[in-house]
Amino acid sequence: MNDKLFVGILYKRYAHLVLGLSIKYLKDQDEAKDAVMHIFEKLMSDLLKHEVQYFKSWLYTFSKNHCLMIIRKKQARLNKEMDLQIHASSFMETETDLHLNTHEAKEMEYNFLEKALEELNEEQRTCIDLFYLKEKSYQEISNTTGFTLNEVKSFIQNGKRNLKIKLEKSSERS
Numbered sequence: 001m002n003d004k005l006f007v008g009i010l011y012k013r014y015a016h017l018v019l020g021l022s023i024k025y026l027k028d029q030d031e032a033k034d035a036v037m038h039i040f041e042k043l044m045s046d047l048l049k050h051e052v053q054y055f056k057s058w059l060y061t062f063s064k065n066h067c068l069m070i071i072r073k074k075q076a077r078l079n080k081e082m083d084l085q086i087h088a089s090s091f092m093e094t095e096t097d098l099h100l101n102t103h104e105a106k107e108m109e110y111n112f113l114e115k116a117l118e119e120l121n122e123e124q125r126t127c128i129d130l131f132y133l134k135e136k137s138y139q140e141i142s143n144t145t146g147f148t149l150n151e152v153k154s155f156i157q158n159g160k161r162n163l164k165i166k167l168e169k170s171s172e173r174s
Helices: 002-026 029-049 055-086 095-099 102-119 122-133 138-145 149-173
Strands: none
Touching: 002 029, 002 055, 029 055, 102 122, 102 149, 122 138, 122 149, 138 149
């Protein structure tokens, strides 16, 4: 009970500062107000875990990290949505599917993909093959190829982008 009273006092004293910081990072007043509530709810348990000497600066860092976590989660959600949009053709009918039977369409897509894979540089082709076709993790690919983790991620990302471009060009020609 005393913990809630203590946090209530801190809330009265510092909520306006945390709100200003949250608005600065989140750029949305309602979302910032929600963040303030979450921050002060977490405050009770986190204050017991940490030895805080300068509360105001600790609260600033704690609040900033909370806002950055919210931003990261939003960014991850946006990335997933973009991936779904990019790969929408895998989930929806395409013009090819309307004119060819499904087996012929899949065979045609497979041939396009195979040809596009061959056109990638060696590093991208190897990483894409290991990641998507052999279902290896980034770390396993790094261990197998000798590439650093960042190189593996870069080769996969660039390879995906290049594949998409090549597949779009080949589908425009057909």
